[in-house]
Amino acid sequence: MLYPELVVTENRRQFVRLEPADPAMDSPAPLFGLDANALAARMGSAGEPAWRGGQLAEAMYRQRLTDINEITTLPKPLRQRLAGEGWQVGRPRIAQVFQSVDGTERYLVEGQGAGQEGQTVETVWMPEGDDGETGDGSEPDETGGPEKDGPEKTWRRATICVSSQVGCAVNCQFCFTAKLGLQRNLSAGEIAGQVIAVFARHGVEVGRDRVNLVFMGMGEPFLNYDNFMGAVRLLVDEVGLSPQRMTVSTSGIVPGIERFAEEPANLRPKLAISLNAPNDEIREQIMPINRKWPIEAVMDAVRLVKLRPRERVTFEYVLLGGVTDRAEHAAEAARLVRRTGLPAKVNLIAWNPGPGIPYTMPLPEAVEAFRANLAGEGIPTYLRRPRGRDIYAACGQLKRTVEG
Numbered sequence: 001m002l003y004p005e006l007v008v009t010e011n012r013r014q015f016v017r018l019e020p021a022d023p024a025m026d027s028p029a030p031l032f033g034l035d036a037n038a039l040a041a042r043m044g045s046a047g048e049p050a051w052r053g054g055q056l057a058e059a060m061y062r063q064r065l066t067d068i069n070e071i072t073t074l075p076k077p078l079r080q081r082l083a084g085e086g087w088q089v090g091r092p093r094i095a096q097v098f099q100s101v102d103g104t105e106r107y108l109v110e111g112q113g114a115g116q117e118g119q120t121v122e123t124v125w126m127p128e129g130d131d132g133e134t135g136d137g138s139e140p141d142e143t144g145g146p147e148k149d150g151p152e153k154t155w156r157r158a159t160i161c162v163s164s165q166v167g168c169a170v171n172c173q174f175c176f177t178a179k180l181g182l183q184r185n186l187s188a189g190e191i192a193g194q195v196i197a198v199f200a201r202h203g204v205e206v207g208r209d210r211v212n213l214v215f216m217g218m219g220e221p222f223l224n225y226d227n228f229m230g231a232v233r234l235l236v237d238e239v240g241l242s243p244q245r246m247t248v249s250t251s252g253i254v255p256g257i258e259r260f261a262e263e264p265a266n267l268r269p270k271l272a273i274s275l276n277a278p279n280d281e282i283r284e285q286i287m288p289i290n291r292k293w294p295i296e297a298v299m300d301a302v303r304l305v306k307l308r309p310r311e312r313v314t315f316e317y318v319l320l321g322g323v324t325d326r327a328e329h330a331a332e333a334a335r336l337v338r339r340t341g342l343p344a345k346v347n348l349i350a351w352n353p354g355p356g357i358p359y360t361m362p363l364p365e366a367v368e369a370f371r372a373n374l375a376g377e378g379i380p381t382y383l384r385r386p387r388g389r390d391i392y393a394a395c396g397q398l399k400r401t402v403e404g
């Protein structure tokens with residue numbers, strides 16, 4: 001076996017499309033993903049009072065129920081009628097689980113509508129976090145909920161890495177997901193549904209457990225902006241999470257950052273820029289998007305974001321052996337970050353190998369020297385612990401790998 005620690009715990013179904021292949025065949029469309037107002041309108045169209053929409057929202061997003069017949073706040077005859085008319089919750093569900101020796105879990109997530117092949121997305125659960133949140137000014141927490149259908153609760157805090165697209169069009173040269181190309185955008189319900197499905201599996205209690213969300217899975221969130229922010233709105237308004245427990249990472253989509261800067265503080269997650277190189281020349285080689293939006297243009301857009309007190313912008317920096325990890329790169333990266341004038345921190349990620357990608361891991365001494373170099377320049381710098389490498393769950397490794 002290629003990865004002897006790998007344990008596949010649930011069924012082997014995969015490659016099932018997350019949204020109905022033909023809406024006409026799945027009518028009415030799944031409810032999951034609609035906010036309380038839209039659910040009220042849906043109930044109104046069924047001849048029911050609008051406040052029943054609030055009951056549906058409570059049941060789907062707080063109680064995490066997945067079957068109309070389970071929603072006992074609705075009268076039984078109404079449940080039976082709605083179910084008979086084809087109403088369905090339609091929350092994405094975890095179809096397959098890969099467990100790492102370090103406690104990380106990687107999921108293939110699919111919708112309940114079923115459909116075409118090749119369209120699952122990946123979500124990662126990292127108990128005890130991945131250290132990526134350290135030093136970013138997070139407040140003491142919230143997060144969680146009632147029902148639990150997974151393993152015993154042994155964690156005190158956790159991070160969930162969420163996908164925003166199936167595949168990705170950005171084509172970062174070091175990234176395994178890029179090999180898929182862009183297959184499609186996820187809907188707001190499909191993005192938020194990953195979070196609720198993982199909350200249900202681990203019995204996360206909103207308001208008590210300390211869980212961070214990072215929108216750093218498959219895809220570029222700012223190339224699916226409306227659905228990404230729609231998911232954030234659902235998670236804030238309907239689930240009760242704080243946007244200060246969420247971080248979105250972008251490769252530097254300038255129009256997206258400009259829109260993001262306009263979002264109200266009570267809805268805007270924290271921002272991370274996937275920098276990965278100390279100058280345009282190297283960045284262009286490893287991130288072709290840099291030709292369209294070079295570093296200075298990205299930084300100009302980031303400066304538009306009105307940071308909250310104690311909030312910092314995160315710069316993610318993937319260390320590629322011999323390519324971005326040298327002492328001169330560290331010195332240049334430090335100058336670059338200081339020049340932005342922003343309260344910032346740097347997260348270093350030692351590159352995770354993936355099949356068919358022509359880079360090498362940095363040497364441990366180079367990683368430590370790089371970290372010390374930036375820290376010595378007064379920049380808060382953290383080395384993210386690699387999580388779930390054995391199950392292809394680490395940064396840049398998400399590609400629906402199913403080897404066991």
Ligand code: SF4
Pocket residue numbers: 168169170171172175176177178217218219220251396
């Ligand atoms: S690193 Fe992110 S933006 Fe770049 S190709 Fe991979 S998923 Fe897309």
